[in-house]
Amino acid sequence: MSSLRQQPFRAAVLTLVWGWLLFLVLAPNLLVVGASTLTRDPANFLSLPLNLDAYRQLFDPLYLDVFLHSLTMAATTTVICLLIGYPFAWALSRVRKQRQMLLIFLLIVPFWTNSLVRTYALKLLLATNGLINSALLGLGWIDEPLRMLYTEGAVIVGLVYLLLPFMILPLYSVFEDLRGELLMASHDLGAGRLPTFVHVVVPLTLPGVLAGVMLVLLPAMGLFFVPDILGGSRNLLVGNVIKNQFLDARNWPFGAAASIVLTLTMAVLMLAHRLSKRHIGEEDSP
């Protein structure tokens, strides 16, 4: 219960906190929704009338193609991260405790390094005159250098490289929680390794998987600098389209509509994550 003496401080704190979030989170997001319903104006970026033209443009087969392509690339990235990250997280959780701290530290170090610079470093490796080709040519394994840069593959490699830790950390977290007892209980009840995996491990790690997917899939659609550096301004992500609409083509309603598509995708994934937690009986945290 708040006494009179408490009021000033508490009031100040709440005002600050609410003020900041309402002004810099709620309002901008509402503006984006609003902007997506306005019309493009060459002079002032936005003008009335209100309409749904921007959304109609989203369904233009051309842009639909771009979105699907971007989604495919993001999905591929996510799947690769999952295939690499799942065994990785499991193996990590099995390591001795003291070693684990060190290994996690080593995992996070690249993550804390500037992402632009890391993307650029990949260019040094993938270029036609780059290190991988030099090595392969030197070893005589190939005659002609491989054209790896400026391809869809290069973009995916870049995205995986930047986003892998985001998949591993939540997975590691659920594997840590996975009690050895549960596995033993499953064995005692006569289940073999594969059924144990399918019926015990997978459902229990599912929230971690979904968290990882959320943390990888969405950025994988928005990190526009990766196609810029590694993709040769082709193989565009939704993020590139949005950036282009805002900073080049100046079609703000369309850019806003595209960004709302991303937000809706996020909402869907969040819902899936919640449902999976409920499925395994974990309570929602307030």
Place this chain on the structure above:
Amino acid sequence: MRWLPRAWLGLIYLLLYVPIAVLVVFSFNDSKSGYTWGGLSLRWYESLFRNNAMVEAMWNSLWLALSAATVSTLIGALTALALHRYRFRGKRLLNGMLFVVMMSPEIVLAISLLALFLLVGLQLGYVSLLLAHVTFCLPFVVITVMARLSGFDDRLPEAARDLGASDFTMTRTVLIPVIMPALLAGWLLGFTLSLDDVVVSTFVSGPTYEILPLRIYSMVRVGLKPEVNALGTLLLVFSLVMLSLSQWITTRSKS
């Protein structure tokens, strides 16, 4: 088959570090062309520091990161304390907004803030960058502090209040010391996030306040300058120091 998990770990770590190692090694490469080895040299580091615009961008970025981390730690800590201690309406909305900021793809955040700034007529420069950076750092600070608070015995602040301390005094003398490690960890995280940010900064920055990531971006796009390797190595070392500091603080606090 026992070695399989270890081998997988080793392989992935190797793949994670190869590009970084290449970067570091090539930052000492004497050759101009970037891909051929020309001997050891510090020339790119020298050239980096002779470039006034680059040095200015470095200072600007550091200052921005410092201020963004500090402000976001302040607001974030207060937010976490409010959520933990006070009862008020709309807690779910507050949590929701924080969650939205944290999970939203950066580009969505970027354009929403750009739209806001344009609407209110805010000049794009240091202030717009600061507001944006504090906003995206906020949820991370809140989470870090809340994690610390959740493991904390509530009876102490209650006792302090029973003894007559005002809310503010109690917060200052009891709670702050307790959450200090979380504050420091959150500060460091905010600092790093701010320093690294490209997506949001692309949209809300103006030419009056040049920051490092955007400079790097144009350098990388032109693609010819080996100084990028030197810059990258410096940033790597810097991150290593920051991260080690953060780890040290968290392990110390656990005692």
Place this chain on the structure above:
Amino acid sequence: MKKLVLAGLLLAGLAGCSSDEPKVLNLYNWSEYMPQEVLDRFEKETGIQVVYTTYDSNEAMYAKLKLLDDSAAYDLAVPSTYYVSKMRKEGLLMKLDRSKIEGFDNLDPELTNLDVDPDNQYSVPYLWGTTGLAVDTADIDQPVTAWADLWNPEFKGKVMLTNDMREVFHVGLRVLGYSGNSTNPDEIEAAYEKLKALMPSVRTFNSDAPRVPYLEGETDVGMIWNGEAVMAQDTMPSLQYVYPKEGIIAWLDSFVIPKNARNPEAAYKFISFVLRPEISALISEDIGYATPNLKARDLLDPAVANNRASYPNEEDMKNAEFQLDIGDDALQVYAKYWEKLKSGE
């Protein structure tokens, strides 16, 4: 006595304050389009610090200037002719006070007083150049002499195009026999279809530094700006600059001062600085583009002055087409097809 000195200092201080000339010039330019030496010398001589930001297309520059319109942060920008015209008509530019610009008369009369800006009330020509074919003769055996040659199926995955809407469409239009300055929607659409067929061959688009993909060996043939080709030839002599049969693309970039520029005085100083013959000559020698400054041409290193890539002769300029203003409506049509082209597979 002390009091007098103090008073004097105070007055001097106040006088300094009132003139309050901010010592910063915000220059917004194409990337790789200004030698660092010029900026350093300008800073040394005038004490004005140059904050240098770059863009890779007229569209990006225009969008940024519009975005920053009222908060006016740029003092100088360098648009191409058709954007000078567009920005002038939209009232985005400051009318130039020619009395503050020295050396304007050094400029080639053929490149001043153009339709895009009669009497040069808003712009001062900086550099002109051409966009032509780049051929890495080390990797390409067959002769490449025309834009149409880019469509050779053997070049699949080896072609580079500049990331410039008008230039790319210019190529498509010329190959079909139309003018590169066409405003006819049917012709533009036809060019789009033709260009679409080229897309599988295109490895990358680049306007940040078009020479880099060639230098890196990623692409072997395609479009390039003449200055970039000249700079590339320093380290890669096998890269040839070819004037295509259908005709080269010619363009002119000029200095403009945005309407709300904070420090126009510094801008005028900079323009005058660049117009000095020795500075213009230095620029042309360093980055390979042609200076419109006639006095500077006399000072040029003969190797540069005789370099056909930088300074084409009449034969080279046969069928050349200068980029003209085509109006906003036509630009919209181009923009629509450009997006389709870039977004498509």
